Amino acid sequence: MVDTSATMQEHLRALHDLENSRDFAALEEIATRFNIFDVLGVKRKESAHTRFLGFLLNPKKRHGLGDRFLKRFLQIASENSPEAAHAKPSDINDFDFSQADVRVEGRNEDAQIDILIRDAKNGINVIVENKIDSKQHSNQLSKYYNREVRHYPKRRIVGVYLTKDAVESGHEHYVPFAHKQIRDLTMELLGDPDLPLASEFQCALKQYSDAIRRHLMVDEESEELCMKLYMRHKHAIDEIIKCNPSLDALAYRKLKELVEAEPTLELDSIEKNKCVRFMPKSIDRDYFKCGSERESRRVVLFEFTIAKSVNLFIEMGPGRSEEVRKHIHDFASAYGEPFQFERKLGPKWRCLFKERIIDRLDDDLDPNQLIHTIKCRWDQFLRDDLPRIEQAFLGHQWPTS
Numbered sequence: 001m002v003d004t005s006a007t008m009q010e011h012l013r014a015l016h017d018l019e020n021s022r023d024f025a026a027l028e029e030i031a032t033r034f035n036i037f038d039v040l041g042v043k044r045k046e047s048a049h050t051r052f053l054g055f056l057l058n059p060k061k062r063h064g065l066g067d068r069f070l071k072r073f074l075q076i077a078s079e080n081s082p083e084a085a086h087a088k089p090s091d092i093n094d095f096d097f098s099q100a101d102v103r104v105e106g107r108n109e110d111a112q113i114d115i116l117i118r119d120a121k122n123g124i125n126v127i128v129e130n131k132i133d134s135k136q137h138s139n140q141l142s143k144y145y146n147r148e149v150r151h152y153p154k155r156r157i158v159g160v161y162l163t164k165d166a167v168e169s170g171h172e173h174y175v176p177f178a179h180k181q182i183r184d185l186t187m188e189l190l191g192d193p194d195l196p197l198a199s200e201f202q203c204a205l206k207q208y209s210d211a212i213r214r215h216l217m218v219d220e221e222s223e224e225l226c227m228k229l230y231m232r233h234k235h236a237i238d239e240i241i242k243c244n245p246s247l248d249a250l251a252y253r254k255l256k257e258l259v260e261a262e263p264t265l266e267l268d269s270i271e272k273n274k275c276v277r278f279m280p281k282s283i284d285r286d287y288f289k290c291g292s293e294r295e296s297r298r299v300v301l302f303e304f305t306i307a308k309s310v311n312l313f314i315e316m317g318p319g320r321s322e323e324v325r326k327h328i329h330d331f332a333s334a335y336g337e338p339f340q341f342e343r344k345l346g347p348k349w350r351c352l353f354k355e356r357i358i359d360r361l362d363d364d365l366d367p368n369q370l371i372h373t374i375k376c377r378w379d380q381f382l383r384d385d386l387p388r389i390e391q392a393f394l395g396h397q398w399p400t401s
Contacts, residue, residue: 021229037211044215046114047105050130052208053182054104054115057128059097064197065189067097070117072185074126077160081175086124086156095122113144118152125152127159129174132216141171164216179216183209247361247370248273248306254371255304258378268296276304280386283393287400288328290321300328300352310358310374312381314339314389316350325350327399335392338385355385 035043042048059067075092078085100119105112115128127144141159148157159174161167166178186209189195190202197205252273259267259278266284268277279298291299299319305311319325325345332339332352339352357377358370 021232033210035210035214036207037215043211044132046130046132046134049132049211049216050114051104053128053130054102056186056205057115057117058102059100060102063201064195067100068195069185069189070097070100070102071095072188073182074158076181076185077158077175077177080166080177080181084173084175085158097122112140118155123155125155125157127157127174128162129160129169130162132164141169141174145171145173179212183212183217186212246273247365247367250367250370251306251310251358251361251374252276254374255306255310255378258375259304262382268298268301269294274306276306277301278303280390282390285398287324287398290319290324291317292319293317299324304357306361308362309356309360312353312355312357313351314353316352318348328352331396335396338388339392353385353389355381 037043037048040048055061056063056065056069057073059065059070063069071092074085074087075089078087078089078092082088097119099121100117103113103116103118105114113127114130115126117124117126117128119125125148127148129141129144141161145157145159148155157173159169159171160177161169161171161174162177162179162182164179166176166181168176186205189197190205190209255276256267256270259265259276264281265278266281268279270276277294279296279301284298288300289297291297294301294317299321300314300316303313303315305313316325316328329342329345329350333341333343340354342350355377358365358373361370
């Protein structure tokens with residue numbers, strides 16, 4: 001027979017040893033380091049990374065790099081694939097790209113192209129296709145290349161296919177390029193003592209470099225620490241993975257906790273990790289207890305739904321009395337805000353009120369931020385929306401039976 005008490009003590013000791021490990025502290029410092037790309041929720045957003053890269057490649061921007069970033073970018077591209085780049089690194093070093101025209105998606109007539117560089121002085125056009133989580137589609141690389149060849153037949157046209165692992169694009173005129181090479185280039189420039197950069201720009205470049213390291217490439221430092229930690233604390237880490245709650249579960253637990261902690265509300269039915277229902281005691285009447293879907297028989301309920309997002313509804317469900325349902329529908333429709341207007345009363349469900357709590361439950365959402373946002377929106381609901389809803393219900397003359 002398994003001694004559950006001894007097993008639990010073993011789990012707790014393993015978790016305690018992991019928490020106090022120096023390697024765990026070092027990994028936590030790396031993972032929680034401040035980064036503006038994380039704060040803005042764009043750590044893996046192609047458009048955000050593309051715009052910053054386009055800024056660095058543009059010699060006319062006020063970053064203090066001149067054409068140095070663009071020149072080194074093209075030198076690296078030529079090292080990756082001299083045939084597709086149509087130049088040797090030594091040749092590119094002699095070029096002057098100070099007048100190059102750099103266009104970023106959404107800011108030019110070629111909006112489909114992520115970054116488009118046209119340089120009349122050196123007779124070269126560069127197409128940069130930046131891929132993070134998406135893949136090329138609709139033969140787009142050929143379309144971009146053929147368009148530039150058609151418009152500029154006398155220029156060299158170079159394609160750069162930027163991905164996490166420098167994968168081949170399948171197009172002979174596109175150079176494979178890795179996000180790690182972009183980071184290496186930023187670190188090269190940051191480490192150059194002869195390149196005077198403003199402190200604000202240095203900070204921005206470090207943030208961009210760190211965002212690439214953490215999200216767009218294999219982080220060797222973190223990988224090594226993770227391997228050491230797992231080898232030394234496998235039992236504890238396996239237990240954490242087994243018990244790790246999803247964002248759905250965290251949201252459900254917090255919402256249920258908030259409803260239960262509010263003495264003016266009564267918790268109704270729940271569906272684990274999916275739904276939390278409740279009713280304000282001030283407006284709870286026997287008149288509403290003609291529903292056919294809930295054990296409480298309440299035809300009107302406040303309901304948190306948890307799916308790809310988190311929403312708060314006041315729902316009127318199916319019931320045994322269509323007269324009651326019509327009365328509630330007419331009341332909400334005539335009252336107006338904060339209730340939603342719907343001309344037709346359906347036979348089953350009718351949404352009286354909707355409030356978005358969390359826009360998206362996805363990997364970009366930090367669990368602590370999720371809990372904080374739910375608490376803030378809940379406090380706002382109790383302070384602003386609920387009093388208006390209660391006032392509307394209490395001010396209406398409801399039948400006594």
